[in-house]
Amino acid sequence: xxxxxxxxxxxxxxxxxxxxxxxxxxxxxxxxxxxxxxxxxxxxxxxxxxxxxxxxxxxxxxxxxxxxxxxxxxxxxxxxxxxxxxxxxxxxxxxxxxxxxxxxxxxxxxxxxxxxxxxxxxxxxxxxxxxxxxxxxxxxxxxxxxxxxxxxxxxxxxxxxxxxxxxxxxxxxxxxxxxxxxxxxxxxxxxxxxxxxxxxxxxxxxxxxxxxxxxxxxxxxxxxxxxxxxxxxxxxxxxxxxxxxxxxxxxxxxxxxxxxxxxxxxxxxxxxxxxxxxxxxxxxxxxxxxxxxxxxxxxxxxxxxxxxxxxxxxxxxxxxxxxxxxxxxxxxxxxxxxxxxxxxxxxxxxxxxxxxxxxxxxxxxxxxxxxxxxxxxxxxxxxxxxxxxxxxxxxxxxxxxxxxxxxxxxxxxxxxxxxxxxxxxxxxxxxxxxxxxxxxxxxxxxxxxxxxxxxxxxxxxxxxxxxx
Amino acid sequence: xxxxxxxxxxxxxxxxxxxxxxxxxxxxxxxxxxxxxxxxxxxxxxxxxxxxxxxxxxxxxxxxxxxxxxxxxxxxxxxxxxxxxxxxxxxxxxxxxxxxxxxxxxxxxxxxxxxxxxxxxxxxxxxxxxxxxxxxxxxxxxxxxxxxxxxxxxxxxxxxxxxxxxxxxxxxxxxxxxxxxxxxxxxx
Numbered sequence: 001x002x003x004x005x006x007x008x009x010x011x012x013x014x015x016x017x018x019x020x021x022x023x024x025x026x027x028x029x030x031x032x033x034x035x036x037x038x039x040x041x042x043x044x045x046x047x048x049x050x051x052x053x054x055x056x057x058x059x060x061x062x063x064x065x066x067x068x069x070x071x072x073x074x075x076x077x078x079x080x081x082x083x084x085x086x087x088x089x090x091x092x093x094x095x096x097x098x099x100x101x102x103x104x105x106x107x108x109x110x111x112x113x114x115x116x117x118x119x120x121x122x123x124x125x126x127x128x129x130x131x132x133x134x135x136x137x138x139x140x141x142x143x144x145x146x147x148x149x150x151x152x153x154x155x156x157x158x159x160x161x162x163x164x165x166x167x168x169x170x171x172x173x174x175x176x177x178x179x180x181x182x183x184x185x186x187x188x189x190x191x192x193x194x195x196x197x198x199x200x201x202x203x204x205x206x207x208x209x210x211x212x213x214x215x216x217x218x219x220x221x222x223x224x225x226x227x228x229x230x231x232x233x234x235x236x237x238x239x240x241x242x243x244x245x246x247x248x249x250x251x252x253x254x255x256x257x258x259x260x261x262x263x264x265x266x267x268x269x270x271x272x273x274x275x276x277x278x279x280x281x282x283x284x285x286x287x288x289x290x291x292x293x294x295x296x297x298x299x300x301x302x303x304x305x306x307x308x309x310x311x312x313x314x315x316x317x318x319x320x321x322x323x324x325x326x327x328x329x330x331x332x333x334x335x336x337x338x339x340x341x342x343x344x345x346x347x348x349x350x351x352x353x354x355x356x357x358x359x360x361x362x363x364x365x366x367x368x369x370x371x372x373x374x375x376x377x378x379x380x381x382x383x384x385x386x387x388x389x390x391x392x393x394x395x396x397x398x399x400x401x402x403x404x405x406x407x408x409x410x411x412x413x414x415x416x417x418x419x420x421x422x423x424x425x426x427x428x429x430x431x432x433x434x435x436x437x438x439x440x441x442x443x444x445x446x447x448x449x450x451x452x453x454x455x456x457x458x459x460x461x462x463x464x465x466x467x468x
Numbered sequence: 469x470x471x472x473x474x475x476x477x478x479x480x481x482x483x484x485x486x487x488x489x490x491x492x493x494x495x496x497x498x499x500x501x502x503x504x505x506x507x508x509x510x511x512x513x514x515x516x517x518x519x520x521x522x523x524x525x526x527x528x529x530x531x532x533x534x535x536x537x538x539x540x541x542x543x544x545x546x547x548x549x550x551x552x553x554x555x556x557x558x559x560x561x562x563x564x565x566x567x568x569x570x571x572x573x574x575x576x577x578x579x580x581x582x583x584x585x586x587x588x589x590x591x592x593x594x595x596x597x598x599x600x601x602x603x604x605x606x607x608x609x610x611x612x613x614x615x616x617x618x619x620x621x622x623x624x625x626x627x628x629x630x631x632x633x634x635x636x637x638x639x640x641x642x643x644x645x646x647x648x649x650x651x652x653x654x655x656x
Binding site: 287288289291292296299300301302303304305306307308309312313399402 | 487488489490491492494496498516518519520525527555557558560
């Protein structure tokens, strides 16, 4: 037994947060090994050490049955360190090695949603606790068809990665494909769900094909559509795949509001997408190449505003975009109190001063602010980033070629979207390929209770609930 | 190899796109006046300059004149005189003070073939007085209710139909519309 303890000490590098305790019961040595920071000290004292003080020689042979712990198992010598690092207390007695779960709660519990706010609907969000996250989904879908596969990923971290799906709805090939992709990950550690995204994405595109969410209700809805959810230990974001382009225009709030209102909001979001991506480019094109497209009164207004600006319009636009991005980045990294001060300083004072100093024209500030704000209509940060990139690409094209440049850039963007896939499913569905039944839940939103079909691209089990 | 082809295609696409012009570098011409004295032509450009003053935008006007034996020569002289690029795409009116049919059909030489959506007026007064009458570049448009655009004249000519040209002038210090004159009655 001493040999085993010495081996473990050596393996753990004599780190001081690992506790090695030795007690003697009826002249028999019992060793306890645990990690101080991962285990609950009071549980060890109250339920383990106190019990052991009343044990005798006979009890040591039957520890597995008399210890008051629901997760206690006999393990092999080579598994000791793994269990210690997972919050288990190792008890070596009577030539047996037992692992007793005494994990400390190191999570923040179920908190309210921070990034995907909704007006109505549930407010609970995922946390870093794997089991809590799993429970939040199981509480919503109680079906026995909600299946679950668990895989350890990461040589050092051995992070638990779980694949969740509805067995009666999902396309099994998709599950196998995702499981194979995850198994093939050869990496030191998985610190967050975003580490897995790179492996699961089919294409190297700016546009997102995997959705990450902290909303359990969103994951539940996706699972019932035939999608797959991936839960990662110590990550408060769950991945959903496959996704279509139009999915990023939807929010969970859409399903908690009247269909007619949702349809209106969805149309607004589509407008916002075009404003966010095209507005600065369009402004540059019409003011530097195609002035004939501007009504005379507006042309005079624009000319008056630009009359004192010393830079070309495109330099002014790029300067504004970069300034806005710097402002946004600094605002993100600051605490909320300092952040608001930066917003005021950057947005109001700097903007006003730039116009007064004659460096910027007011119309350019309006154009860039409007396109940036329109971009933030979307909850997916990857989509927001893609919009930012394409905004700059189209701006440069419009500066070189005018409206023709925007046309060329838009054709290229459309080509990229059409050729994009998410787990081999066409990204632009249900528009390309056209799926009539799915159009009902793309721009237009059908009532939740009247939905007859699931997306035939995702599942063969296409009829919902009462229509089966 | 693919990249090289893409670069060549891209260069081909951008080749020749030299019509980039900043708003600050164009002179917006809104009204043009043409006078003919014997064999000489006088061409007058009215440039509108929007000026931002105390959160309001006011239009100021600048006039450029040139003399020459032909309209092309006058135009060439004016283009040299005006520092910024002459921008005629938002031209509102052309006022002509001579009875010369040839002049009406010779405007093709001044502008691009597709550019013909401006109004044409005849006047017995000095054209500079007419085009500088009001501080509103659209003022002349409101004088004649039936607008005769150059485009209409070209269509009528091709279809061998009559074209009526409005005659405007200054009477008792007011800019007024007199009557229409048939283009067919104008001397060659």
